[in-house]
Amino acid sequence: MTTLTIFLAIFSLLLAICLYFSLIVASSRRNRRKSVGFFHPYTNDGGGGERVLRCAVRAIQEENPGLECAVFTGDDASPESLSTRARDRFGVELLRAPKVIRLFKRKWVEEKTYPRFTMIGQSLGSVYLSWEALCKYNPQFYFDTSGYAFTYPLARLFGCKVICYTHYPTISSDMVARVTGQSSMYNNDPLIAKSAWLSRCKVIYYTIFSWLYGMVGSYAHLAMVNSSWTRSHIEQLWKIPARTKRVYPPCDTSSLQMLPLERPTEPPTFISVAQFRPEKAHGLQLEAFALALERLSSTELEIKRRPKLQFVGSCRNEDDEGRLQKLKERCTELHLDDFVEFHKNVLYRVLVKLLGGAVAGLHSMVDEHFGISVVEYMAAGAIPIAHNSAGPRMDIVLEEDGQQTGFLANTKEEYADAIIKVLMTSDTDRLRIASSARNRAQRFSEQRFDQDFKGAIQPIFGALNK
Secondary structure, three states: OOHHHHHHHHHHHHHHHHHHHHHHHHHHHHOOEEEEEEEOOOOOOOOHHHHHHHHHHHHHHHHOOOOEEEEEEOOOOOHHHHHHHHHHHHOOOOOOOOEEEEOOOHHHHOHHHOOOOHHHHHHHHHHHHHHHHHHHOOEEEEEEOOOOHHHHHHHHHOOOEEEEEEOOOOOOHHHHHHHHOOOOEOOEOHHHHOOHHHHHHHHHHHHHHHHHHHHHHOOOOEEEEOOHHHHHHHHHHHOOHHHEEEOOOOEOOOOHHHOOOOOOOOOOEEEEEOOOOHHHOHHHHHHHHHHHHHHHOOOOHHHHOOOEEEEEEOOOOHHHHHHHHHHHHHHHHOOOOOOEEEEEOOOHHHHHHHHHOOOEEEOOOOOOOOOHHHHHHHHHOOEEEEEOOHHHHHHHOOOEOOEOOOEEEOOHHHHHHHHHHHHHOOHHHHHHHHHHHHHHHHHHEHHHHHHHHHHHHHHHHHHHHO
């Protein structure tokens, strides 16, 4: 077989493949639905992203009743179960149940599928998952609420208007800085952090990925972001500032503000609300709590006001279950079993009850893009003790009318100091801080989200109503 023959065979094969995919895309474009398709592969993770999904569906149903809303998910869900979960888990009442498009290729976006080069693996895997989604159901508006920017060019190819709500950039200058500084964290393996050569290689990898991420992100017709920190990074990477709008995420401030500010303080209860994921740094909170108890052992608070810590969160998978189990084991090692409680996958009404009994709330994720749990603490009357970075520092735990609204911390020692300050604060001063925090939380209400969200999408959806 000659070289020319081999070349012609390969060329013919590639041409046939391109023709095949072109026919699929063309057929899908002809059958495009007058609808909004929400690309959200995990609809039961219990986090802030899921609340945004529910509230976004409700807002579009209110503004455009003629548009069908569909949710692309890898979960075994039904329209009824999604509506029920929206009500029971988040207190969000949808106007009607959304259509469900079940996806079966979700393993291609799972972290465990890519032990190495996880970011690029998941990003390319999301394109494959999006291909499955759009071949099954091609909406007029493709709405990504999970941060899969690499799917945007494909959605454009299928003729969709691309809208996204970005909770955090897949990569940021902060991540690059940590690798450059050889800092070991959950997203930077200690083996790499200890090696200057491997760190340089990873910086090159991150630089290339940043360029690709910026390119695909620029395909969005509208990019909504959840905080000032996220906006600064997205504008830097995607370079579409005119199409980038900050829309604070919907936080349940109205019902939580009904909780009384005065509450039992014997024992004083601290609460931590977060998914059991590595970046949430539950271990730091536990260590800080143990240190605070140790420092308090010689004070009058030991008997009268011995504090209690409640961890409240959801588990997405076996890895999260394993992290929760290790946290419980560490709790036993620190001899804290009598002072720490764990509440997994609780219903919304249970969460509200727990928040209503807390004097303060702990948050310890580094560079948390926003921090819905921090706002929930403030609205519920629990003084926040949050990490001194990103969303909490730039948007949330700021003075309100010149009054303190909470504490910011970085290290275990600083968290322990803040815990002790809350315990040593008089009831009068605690109520003053809690009241100021509650007033600030109103800036992040569901009503504010609805208003800003509808204002952001109006230029794109407005043409439908003409």
